[in-house]
Amino acid sequence: MLEVxxxxxxxxxxxxxxxxxxxxxxxxxxxxxxxxxxxxxxLANLIMGISYPDEGxxxxxxxxxxxCTISERAKMGLTLAWQEPARFEGLSIREYLRLNKxxxxxxxxxxxxxxxxxxxxxxxxxxxxxxxxxxxxxVELASVLAMKPKVAILDEPDSGIDVVSLPHIMNGITEMSKxxxxxxxxxxxxxxxxxAEEVSIICAGKIINSGPPKEMCRWxxxxxxxxxxxxxxxxxxx
Amino acid sequence: xxxxxxxxxxxxxxxxxxxxxxALENREVGNLVIHKNxxxxxxxxxxxxxxxxxxxSGVNIYFLVEExxxxxxxxxxxxxxxxxxxxxxxxxxxxxxxxxxxxxxxHCIFPNAVDVTHKMDADIKIxxxxxxxxxxxxxxxxxxxxxxxxxAKIRVGKKGVWESTFTLIEGCVGMLDxxxxxxxxxxxxxxxxxxxxxxxxxxxxxxxxxxxxxxEARGLAKSRLVLIDNAKAVVRGETYGNAPFARGHxxxxxxxxxxxxxxxxxxxxxxxxxxxxxxxEAAIGSVDKKQMQTLMARxxxxxxxxxxxVKGILR
Numbered sequence: 001m002l003e004v005x006x007x008x009x010x011x012x013x014x015x016x017x018x019x020x021x022x023x024x025x026x027x028x029x030x031x032x033x034x035x036x037x038x039x040x041x042x043l044a045n046l047i048m049g050i051s052y053p054d055e056g057x058x059x060x061x062x063x064x065x066x067x068c069t070i071s072e073r074a075k076m077g078l079t080l081a082w083q084e085p086a087r088f089e090g091l092s093i094r095e096y097l098r099l100n101k102x103x104x105x106x107x108x109x110x111x112x113x114x115x116x117x118x119x120x121x122x123x124x125x126x127x128x129x130x131x132x133x134x135x136x137x138x139v140e141l142a143s144v145l146a147m148k149p150k151v152a153i154l155d156e157p158d159s160g161i162d163v164v165s166l167p168h169i170m171n172g173i174t175e176m177s178k179x180x181x182x183x184x185x186x187x188x189x190x191x192x193x194x195x196a197e198e199v200s201i202i203c204a205g206k207i208i209n210s211g212p213p214k215e216m217c218r219w220x221x222x223x224x225x226x227x228x229x230x231x232x233x234x235x236x237x238x
Numbered sequence: 239x240x241x242x243x244x245x246x247x248x249x250x251x252x253x254x255x256x257x258x259x260x261a262l263e264n265r266e267v268g269n270l271v272i273h274k275n276x277x278x279x280x281x282x283x284x285x286x287x288x289x290x291x292x293x294x295s296g297v298n299i300y301f302l303v304e305e306x307x308x309x310x311x312x313x314x315x316x317x318x319x320x321x322x323x324x325x326x327x328x329x330x331x332x333x334x335x336x337x338x339x340x341x342x343x344x345h346c347i348f349p350n351a352v353d354v355t356h357k358m359d360a361d362i363k364i365x366x367x368x369x370x371x372x373x374x375x376x377x378x379x380x381x382x383x384x385x386x387x388x389x390a391k392i393r394v395g396k397k398g399v400w401e402s403t404f405t406l407i408e409g410c411v412g413m414l415d416x417x418x419x420x421x422x423x424x425x426x427x428x429x430x431x432x433x434x435x436x437x438x439x440x441x442x443x444x445x446x447x448x449x450x451x452x453x454e455a456r457g458l459a460k461s462r463l464v465l466i467d468n469a470k471a472v473v474r475g476e477t478y479g480n481a482p483f484a485r486g487h488x489x490x491x492x493x494x495x496x497x498x499x500x501x502x503x504x505x506x507x508x509x510x511x512x513x514x515x516x517x518x519e520a521a522i523g524s525v526d527k528k529q530m531q532t533l534m535a536r537x538x539x540x541x542x543x544x545x546x547x548v549k550g551i552l553r
Binding site for chain 1 (some may be wrong): 302462489526528529531532533534535536537538539540547549550551552553
């Protein structure tokens with residue numbers, strides 16, 4: 001479904017993504033675990049077309065999308081939920097969820113229920129600064145669900161949110177998979193990757209290990225340490 | 239006969255501009271319709287007194303909301319100049335007596351203006367514990383040949399509330415010189431909001447001033463502008479914290495999207511009491527990159543994304 005091949009990105013002479021390979025399979029949740037600065041968000045940005053790589057390719061449904069724009073990728077069925085979602089004055093949650101689809105009101109309401117937001121309270125609220133961080137992230141997840149993408153990249157949907165929001169976020173992610181979307185779940189939470197079928201560990205812009213969630217969580221816990229960002233993995237034993 | 243025709247023409251323009259025609263016919267709803275210097279309709283709802291005096295170039299209006307009366311339906315005002323040329327000077331004296339409450343919706347209609355001037359000079363007194371909400375929406379034509387000069391001095395009494403929104407997003411602004419100044423009493427709340435979409439050669443000057451003179455007075459001076467083509471705008475947002483625990487905020491956002499646009503924001507925050515606090519935020523720039531990327535990641539193209547953001551800001 002989504003294949004990243006030998007991707008490289010250098011910023012100010014520093015390798016950020018360093019020959020990275022990754023495959024996300026259809027309707028599966030693929031976890032991506034990594035320490036701060038490992039290159040997780042940079043990878044998400046490259047896949048979505050926010051930035052472009054120096055080398056390598058991004059293949060989506062057998063088509064090379066490496067140089068496609070954000071809109072082009074989105075129209076093909078690729079989307080991204082940001083770690084810190086943007087806020088919009090004057091745009092209601094109802095409108096935000098219907099941005100590019102003629103969804104019925106009941107569909108919009110269902111997506112809000114999925115992430116634990118009662119529609120009666122939230123439909124007409126604006127996607128602005130008055131939403132809490134947890135509410136905003138849940139709205140973001142609902143908007144991704146409403147888009148029914150083929151692949152959704154979720155950049156740390158579980159970070160910086162309250163304990164009440166977390167189960168709703170996790171419910172939204174599993175629903176996404178149930179409705180047929182593949183998910184690249186970027187996180188540094190071992191708990192969050194528990195919903196994934198496969199997990200890869202990223203360090204210094206490279207995938208250094210992949211496997212089942214439990215095994216990878218154990219490996220991450222035992223081996224990973226703060227990366228020194230020199231383009232070379234610095235986990236224990238290397 | 240001529241007046242009837244004038245009234246019908248203005249009503250037609252008012253309806254096209256989104257005005258509520260039913261409200262103008264409902265005897266329970268207060269209204270005032272003025273074309274150039276002619277008063278075409280007045281309806282005083284219970285609790286409201288309206289006196290008008292036609293002058294050579296406009297109308298003097300005295301508008302009273304009686305003490306303790308909460309007006310059930312919004313009062314509708316309509317000011318317009320339909321010909322291509324004309325001068326309309328409105329002098330407005332408003333008194334909302336203690337414990338009264340009213341919502342006023344004003345439509346200002348100048349669809350054919352080539353050389354039209356609309357001036358409003360308002361002296362407004364909001365009594366103790368009274369609440370006055372004023373929404374003014376302008377509908378201009380595409381020629382830009384209009385000067386709009388609304389000026390108001392508003393005194394808000396103890397625990398009184400003043401909320402106003404001035405919206406000019408339909409048609410060309412022309413020249414706008416908006417100047418509202420509020421003096422807020424103890425525990426009063428004052429909010430000024432201006433939303434303008436400037437285009438072509440529009441020349442926009444906005445001044446929002448709030449003096450927080452009473453203890454625990456609250457004030458917000460907010461403006462939202464979108465400027466394209468060669469539009470120019472200067473926004474002054476001034477808030478003065480002059481009493482203990484007064485709290486004020488100035489919030490200005492100007493989105494610029496045109497090679498000839500010139501935009502400036504001048505926030506003034508002033509405190510003369512050590513227990514007062516006044517803050518400000520001002521941002522001028524192109525459409526926010528992250529907002530654009532977010533909308534594009536949902537499948538909108540660049541133009542559609544800008545449209546969604548701009549409409550939201552001006553809503």
